[in-house]
Amino acid sequence: MKLIKNMFFVDLGQSRKLLINTLNGRMDEIGHNVYDLIASWQKCEDITPNSPDEVVLFKYLEANGYLVKDSNEEKAKKEEILDVLRKNHSNNREKCKSISFVMTYDCNFACLYCFESGVERKKAVITPAMIDAALELAGDEVESVLLFGGEPFLPETKPVVEYIMSKLPNATYSAFTNGYYLESYVDLLSSVNVESIKVTLDGTEEVHDRRRPLLNGNPTFNEIINGISLCLNNNIPIAIKAVANKDTLDDCNHMCKYLQDKFKQSELLTFAIGPEMAMSENEKSDFLFDIFKSDIENLSLDTLDEFMAVNPAVRSIITSTPINPIYVHCIANENNFIFDPYGDLYTCLASVGREQLKVGTYYPTVSFKENSMYHRTIDSIPECQECAYSLLCGGGCPVALSDYSNMFRPGCKVTKKRMHTLIPLCYNAMKK
Numbered sequence: 001m002k003l004i005k006n007m008f009f010v011d012l013g014q015s016r017k018l019l020i021n022t023l024n025g026r027m028d029e030i031g032h033n034v035y036d037l038i039a040s041w042q043k044c045e046d047i048t049p050n051s052p053d054e055v056v057l058f059k060y061l062e063a064n065g066y067l068v069k070d071s072n073e074e075k076a077k078k079e080e081i082l083d084v085l086r087k088n089h090s091n092n093r094e095k096c097k098s099i100s101f102v103m104t105y106d107c108n109f110a111c112l113y114c115f116e117s118g119v120e121r122k123k124a125v126i127t128p129a130m131i132d133a134a135l136e137l138a139g140d141e142v143e144s145v146l147l148f149g150g151e152p153f154l155p156e157t158k159p160v161v162e163y164i165m166s167k168l169p170n171a172t173y174s175a176f177t178n179g180y181y182l183e184s185y186v187d188l189l190s191s192v193n194v195e196s197i198k199v200t201l202d203g204t205e206e207v208h209d210r211r212r213p214l215l216n217g218n219p220t221f222n223e224i225i226n227g228i229s230l231c232l233n234n235n236i237p238i239a240i241k242a243v244a245n246k247d248t249l250d251d252c253n254h255m256c257k258y259l260q261d262k263f264k265q266s267e268l269l270t271f272a273i274g275p276e277m278a279m280s281e282n283e284k285s286d287f288l289f290d291i292f293k294s295d296i297e298n299l300s301l302d303t304l305d306e307f308m309a310v311n312p313a314v315r316s317i318i319t320s321t322p323i324n325p326i327y328v329h330c331i332a333n334e335n336n337f338i339f340d341p342y343g344d345l346y347t348c349l350a351s352v353g354r355e356q357l358k359v360g361t362y363y364p365t366v367s368f369k370e371n372s373m374y375h376r377t378i379d380s381i382p383e384c385q386e387c388a389y390s391l392l393c394g395g396g397c398p399v400a401l402s403d404y405s406n407m408f409r410p411g412c413k414v415t416k417k418r419m420h421t422l423i424p425l426c427y428n429a430m431k432k
Contacts, residue, residue, distance in 0.1 A: 001046070001047055001062065001067040001068065001069055002041075002044060002045055002046065002047060002067065002068060002069075002070065002071075003038070003041055003042050003044075003047070003061070003066060003067060004021070004023060004065070004066055004067070004068055004074050005071075005074065005386070005388055006021070006022045006023045006074065006078060006388045006391070007019065007020060007021045007022060007023075007066060007388060008020055008022070008388050008389065009035065009039075010419070010420055010423045010424055010427075011420070011424060012029065012424045012427060012428060013424065013428070015031060015032040016029055016030070016031060016032075017029070017030050017031075017032070017035045018030075018423065018424070018427060019035075019038070019066075020313060020323075020392075021064070021065055021066055022323075022325065022388055022389065022390075022391045022392055023065060023074075023077055023078060023081065023391070024064075024065040025312075025316065025322045025323030025324065025325065026064055026065060026066075026323075027313070027316070027317075027323070028064070034057060037054065037057065038057075038061075047067070078391075081325055081391065082327070082378075082379070085325060085326070085327035086327065086379070088327070089327050089328065089334070089377065092334045092335055093334070093335050094335075095139070095141045095335070096137075096138040096139050096141060096142060096335045096337060097141055097142060097143045097144065097335075098142070098143065098144045098145075098146070098331075098335075098336055099134065099138050099142055099144075099145055099146070099336075099337050099338070099339065100145070100146040100147075100148050100336070100337070100338040100339070100349070101126055101131070101134070101145070101146070101147055101148065101152075101164065101338075101339050102126065102148050102149060102150065102152075102338060102339065102340040102341060102346075102352050102353075103125060103126055103147055103148065103149055103150065103151075103152040103154075103157040103160060103161065103341070104122075104123065104124060104125045104126065104149055104150045104151070104152070104154065104156070104157055104341055105119055105120065105121055105122045105123075105124070105149065105150040105340075105341070105353055106121055106122065106123045106124075106125075106149070106150050106151065106154065107121060107149060107150045107151040107178070108151055108154060108178070108180060108181075108214055108215060109151065109178050109180070109212055109213070109214060109215065109220065110213055110214065110215045110217070111211060111212045111213075112210070112211050112212075113211075113243065113276045113277070116150070116352070116353055119352070119353030119354065120353070121150070122341075122342075124341045124342065125156055125157050125160055125341055126157075126160055126339065126340070126341040127160070127341070128160065128163050129363070130339065130341065130343065130362075130363045131160065131163060131164055131167060131339075132167075133343075133362055133363040133364070133366075134337070134339040134362055134363070135167060135168070137337065137362050137366055138337055142168060142171055143171060143172060144171060144172045144173070144174070144195065145164065145168055145171045145172070145173050145174075146173075146174050146175065146176070147161065147164075147173065147174070147175035147176075147177075148175070148176050148338070148349060148352070149176070149177075151177065151178055151180075152175055152176070152177055153175065153177045153179075153180075153181045153182065153184075153185050154181060155181065155184070158184070158185065158188070161185070161188060162188055165188060165191065165192050169192065170193075171192070171193070172192075172193045172194070172195045173189070173192050173193065173194050173195065174194065174195045174196050174197065174198065175197050175198065176198045176200075176241075176349075177197060177198065177199055177200075178199070178200055178212065178220070178224070179197075179199035179200065179201070179220075179223075179224035179227050179228065180214070180220055180223055180224060180227070181227070182197070182199070182224070182226075182227025182228065182230065182231055183223075183226060183227045183230050186227075186230050186231060186234055186236065189231065189234075189236050190234050190235075190236065194236050194237060195237065196237040196238065196239040196270070197231060197236060197237065197238055197239070198239045198240075198241050199224060199227075199228060199238055199239070199240055199241065200212065200240075200241050200242070200243060201221070201224060201240050201241075201242055201255060201259075202242055202243055202244065202248065202252065203242065203244070203248050203251035203252050203254070203255045204251055204254055204255045204258065205219075205221040205222070207248055207251045207255075208220070208221045208255070209221050211248070225262075228240075228259075228263075228269075229263070232263055232266055232268050232269060235268065236268070237268045237269075237270075238268060238269050238270075239269075239270045239271075239272065240256065240259065240269065240270065240271045240272070241272050241273075241274060242255065242256070242271070242272070242273045242274070243274060243275070243276055244273050244274070244275065244276070244287075244291075245275070245276055245279070245287070246287060246290065249273070249287075249290060249291065252273050253273075256271045256273075259271075273291050274291075275287045275288060275291075277350075284418075286421075288422060289421075289422065289425040289426075289429075311392050311393055311415070311418075311419055311423075312324050312325065312326060312392050313392055313419065313423055314419075314422055314423055314426050317423065317426050317427050317430055318426060318430065323392070325391035325392070326391065326392065326393075326394040327377055327378060327379075327394060328376065328377050328378070328394045328395070329376075329393065329394035329395055329396055329397055329398065329411075330348075330394070330397070331347075332347045332348035332351070332373055332398070333347065333373055333374065333376050333377065333394070333398075334347075336348075337362075338352055339362055339363075340352055340353065343361050343362060343363035343364060344358045344360075344361055344362075345358060345359050345360040345361055345362045345368075346358050346359060347359050347373060347374050348373060348398075348399060350399045351373070351399055356404040357372075357373070357398075357399065357404060358372070359372040359373060359374035360372070360374070371405075371406065371407050371408070372407055373398040373399075373407055375407075375408075376395060376398055376407050376408060377394075377395070378390045378391070378394060378395050380408045381395045381408050381409065381410050382408070383409070383410045383412070384410055387410070387412075389412075389415070389416065389419070390410075392419070393410075393411075393415045393416075393419070395410050395411065396410050396411025396412060396414060396415035397411050397414065397415070398411070400414045
């Protein structure tokens with residue numbers, strides 16, 4: 001028998017390794033002696049144990065899916081997994097249950113950083129005709145709606161938000177907002193089922209007002225707090241998202257504690273802290289762990305999503321559940337339509353407004369680009385066919401590719417770096 005190729009090691013430090021089987025999702029912590037032996041067996045086409053201890057290890061590996069008779073057996077096992085993933089992917093494509101609207105690319109803030117720094121701030125607002133076209137493409141099974149921007153909750157977008165809610169009165173709504181005009185939207189939000197309104201607050205008053213002022217430079221913190229208070233009083237769930245860097249992380253934690261005290265531990269209020277988009281991948285990985293360490297006992301599920309989104313192995317470690325293999329990197333490669341105010345169609349919030357990353361158009365006509373993330377799976381990326389990581393990374397994030405001329409390339413460098421950084425950090429922290 002021989003070792004499978006669909007496995008890899010992660011260095012945990014202190015002469016320990018984590019052995020990960022990507023065919024069955026098993027993870028085993030091993031010492032350096034066992035690692036040396038398994039590494040030597042990786043070169044063997046027919047392993048022969050030479051001692052009682054080696055026999056014990058051999059039987060353990062065999063019982064836990066690390067050994068196969070030959071390469072054909074391993075290919076058959078992987079193909080069986082892929083067949084299930086393909087069918088699930090196809091089924092997800094048939095029903096569009098979640099949609100998003102970019103209400104406008106305009107914004108009333110002048111943040112020191114910007115999630116959409118490369119997107120032109122055009123003032124156009126999505127129209128009722130566009131909403132109708134979007135709903136026709138999405139079909140009759142829409143269950144949830146996300147409102148996005150720019151800033152979705154501006155005075156000029158309110159009539160169209162109202163129109164969307166009149167067309168989908170039974171849907172569940174959420175939104176990403178800077179929160180400045182929340183008070184004027186409470187009436188609308190109270191009329192529908194709201195999952196959560198995600199409001200960005202980047203720290204206590206002084207730090208937040210420095211990082212997220214209005215276009216005219218005026219402060220925003222107190223106006224946002226008033227809007228949050230009114231929402232909570234009207235039973236509208238609020239999810240605070242703090243965008244931080246190493247210099248502001250402590251202040252963000254102070255802000256979270258301040259709001260918890262102010263609103264008396266309201267169950268309608270949750271918190272998450274995430275890195276600035278402009279950070280390099282190395283900086284993001286290091287910073288995510290700084291967040292993890294800063295308040296490990298009180299981290300909310302929202303914050304943990306920052307880690308669990310990295311890959312299924314990290315999710316498994318944090319939730320103590322089995323690893324589930326993936327066919328695509330994230331929901332952006334499924335049926336997650338995002339409709340913008342220019343008739344363009346996207347599937348990833350991080351890509352909106354970028355011409356090269358749109359997947360097609362929905363208004364005035366419907367069209368889909370072949371070379372887009374919408375068609376990107378581990379089947380469509382040649383390098384993923386024989387890769388031991390593919391069932392855990394889904395080909396990596398397409399937005400992180402160095403260029404978008406060919407979307408059917410893997411994001412190996414970034415994905416592997418984050419895996420080999422965050423898996424040991426989260427594993428060791430959770431073990432403690």
